[in-house]
Amino acid sequence: MxxxxxxxxVRKLRERSPQAILEAGVYRNEVTVVVDRAAIxxxxxxxxxxxxxxxxxxxxxxxxDRLRLPEPGPRFEVVYHLYSMSRRNxxxxxxxxxxxEPVPTVTTVWEGANWFEREVFDLFGITFAGxxxxxxxxxxxxxxxxxxxxxxxxxxxxRWWEEGEIT
Amino acid sequence: MTVEARxxxxxxxxxxxxxxxxxxxxxxxxxxxxxxxxxxxGYLHTGIEKIAEAKRYLLVxxxxxxxxxxxxxxxxxxxxxxxxxxxxxxxxxxxxxxxVLMAEVTRIVSHLVWLGTHAxxxxxxxxxxxxxxxxxxxxDLYEMVGGQRMMTSYIRPGGLKEDLPPGFEDKVREFxxxxxxxxxxxxxxxxxxxxxxxxxxxxGVLKREEAINLGVxxxxxxxxxxxxxxxxxxxxxxxxxxxxxxPQGKNGDVYDRYMCRMAEMRQSVxxxxxxxxxxxxGPINVDDPKIVPPPKHxxxxxxEALIHHFKLWSEGYSVPRGEVYVSIESxxxxxxxxxxxxxxxxPYRVHYRAPSFVNLQALPRMAEGRLVADVVAVIGSIDIVLxxxxx
Numbered sequence: 425m426x427x428x429x430x431x432x433x434v435r436k437l438r439e440r441s442p443q444a445i446l447e448a449g450v451y452r453n454e455v456t457v458v459v460d461r462a463a464i465x466x467x468x469x470x471x472x473x474x475x476x477x478x479x480x481x482x483x484x485x486x487x488x489d490r491l492r493l494p495e496p497g498p499r500f501e502v503v504y505h506l507y508s509m510s511r512r513n514x515x516x517x518x519x520x521x522x523x524x525e526p527v528p529t530v531t532t533v534w535e536g537a538n539w540f541e542r543e544v545f546d547l548f549g550i551t552f553a554g555x556x557x558x559x560x561x562x563x564x565x566x567x568x569x570x571x572x573x574x575x576x577x578x579x580x581x582x583r584w585w586e587e588g589e590i591t
Numbered sequence: 592m593t594v595e596a597r598x599x600x601x602x603x604x605x606x607x608x609x610x611x612x613x614x615x616x617x618x619x620x621x622x623x624x625x626x627x628x629x630x631x632x633g634y635l636h637t638g639i640e641k642i643a644e645a646k647r648y649l650l651v652x653x654x655x656x657x658x659x660x661x662x663x664x665x666x667x668x669x670x671x672x673x674x675x676x677x678x679x680x681x682x683x684x685x686x687x688x689x690x691v692l693m694a695e696v697t698r699i700v701s702h703l704v705w706l707g708t709h710a711x712x713x714x715x716x717x718x719x720x721x722x723x724x725x726x727x728x729x730x731d732l733y734e735m736v737g738g739q740r741m742m743t744s745y746i747r748p749g750g751l752k753e754d755l756p757p758g759f760e761d762k763v764r765e766f767x768x769x770x771x772x773x774x775x776x777x778x779x780x781x782x783x784x785x786x787x788x789x790x791x792x793x794x795g796v797l798k799r800e801e802a803i804n805l806g807v808x809x810x811x812x813x814x815x816x817x818x819x820x821x822x823x824x825x826x827x828x829x830x831x832x833x834x835x836x837x838p839q840g841k842n843g844d845v846y847d848r849y850m851c852r853m854a855e856m857r858q859s860v861x862x863x864x865x866x867x868x869x870x871x872x873g874p875i876n877v878d879d880p881k882i883v884p885p886p887k888h889x890x891x892x893x894x895e896a897l898i899h900h901f902k903l904w905s906e907g908y909s910v911p912r913g914e915v916y917v918s919i920e921s922x923x924x925x926x927x928x929x930x931x932x933x934x935x936x937x938p939y940r941v942h943y944r945a946p947s948f949v950n951l952q953a954l955p956r957m958a959e960g961r962l963v964a965d966v967v968a969v970i971g972s973i974d975i976v977l978x979x980x981x982x
Contacts, residue, residue, distance in 0.1 A: 480803050484942070
């Protein structure tokens with residue numbers, strides 16, 4: 425069992441920018457750090473460039489709509505799964521954002537974040553500030569709504585589609 | 592007279608045989624040279640992640656088959672492992688052995704389709720026919736265990752659908768004994784073939800640092816000289832007990848990716864043999880009737896078994912609140928599964944980290960500045976499955 429405060433990445437982050445770390449926890453041996461929205465890019469850059477941590481690989485980037493979860497707080501959570509090729513370590517970062525609040529892009533840190541962020545934009549409607557090419561990726565450009573949101577209608581086809589508003 | 596230099600923009604795909612499904616590339620061409628390459632995906636988007644939110648945990652398994660339809664067992668495995676991690680259960684040794692065996696057979700069958708279509712794209716017709724000949728044999732094995740040739744749903748949270756049928760082990764052995772000679776046959780046709788070398792050597796180079804920064808994984812990453820394989824760095828299902836090598840290249844071109852996958856097929860044969868040799872007897876499911884239903888015949892004699900059966904098929908099981916990320920080495924790279932549970936019997940959120948999706952992002956890097964014909968070779972070499980890219 426990992427003690428979260430003993431985890432090297434958590435310790436280093438607390439040392440470097442204590443105000444940017446909102447929460448840290450461990451569940452099923454996976455370490456999660458909730459980062460302040462404005463600080464995410466700097467935190468990622470630090471995690472990548474620090475020689476002892478070297479999180480050079482962005483495994484995954486996705487989001488969760490917390491609308492139906494009982495916890496209070498902003499609606500969306502952007503989730504980053506980081507990996508270090510040399511240290512063989514994983515770390516999960518999270519950023520919370522209310523509807524309409526942009527999240528700073530991490531494409532400047534890992535180029536591979538580009539399509540991931542586009543996917544989150546497409547399916548959740550979360551915008552990424554500074555993204556070089558923020559377009560829908562899997563849905564048509566004229567699609568309305570964001571299907572992975574919890575309040576997206578799933579029982580019927582969308583009304584705008586049926587009423588032929590699409591040109 | 593003045594001559595105006597202009598570039599031309601053309602569509603390649605989505606209906607193009609060499610784009611392996613429905614990939615659309617917008618190519619800006621200067622003569623035959625690709626100046627810009629912009630991939631457009633999504634033609635096969637089926638909302639699999641959204642569908643999962645409306646299904647009970649067990650019923651999500653068949654949807655995972657349909658992402659990377661060339662490697663259904665790998666998808667089943669990643670999802671099952673994620674649910675098992677949330678439930679904090681560990682499957683018995685026999686189930687682990689069978690899972691490794693099936694995962695490696697899956698790697699072979701997936702690489703066979705890659706090799707056949709990749710060679711066909713570059714113009715080698717006969718390799719395609721040979722590969723599909725061997726693929727048939729593996730699909731027969733799939734049919735024996737899962738009842739289906741492609742969408743098997745054989746690996747499930749808690750274990751497996753059922754034990755291996757009689758005669759299965761002999762059939763696998765027969766295949767494994769025969770297969771290395773078949774790989775030699777493919778290599779005879781391609782590895783030192785001048786045309787093949789000219790079409791693949793030095794084409795679509797992806798450097799080590801670029802590959803890591805782009806998040807590329809699997810054989811595409813290893814061909815660039817990074818020896819990273821989830822089976823070695825974070826072993827699951829007892830992979831640490833198997834002897835095998837992780838083949839890697841150094842130039843990161845189409846040829847090295849080809850060589851990596853050819854070597855991987857031989858390594859998969861090695862692992863599959865070891866899995867067969869040391870397959871222990873015993874149960875194939877966790878001993879917990881709240882997660883895996885008791886055998887059907889027990890329902891006729893035991894009231895409890897009948898209740899469990901009824902509860903499981905009508906309501907399923909609830910999973911503790913929390914979130915996990917589990918990843919495995921699928922034939923295409925790191926296949927990750929992120930599951931968030933709200934404590935109910937349906938996942939709150941399921942996200943798949945699809946290796947094809949990430950690897951495809953590196954295509955413009957490899958294709959720009961090269962000829963149109965090279966684009967075809969590069970697409971084949973990164974081995975994408977559009978079902979997985981779009982999900």
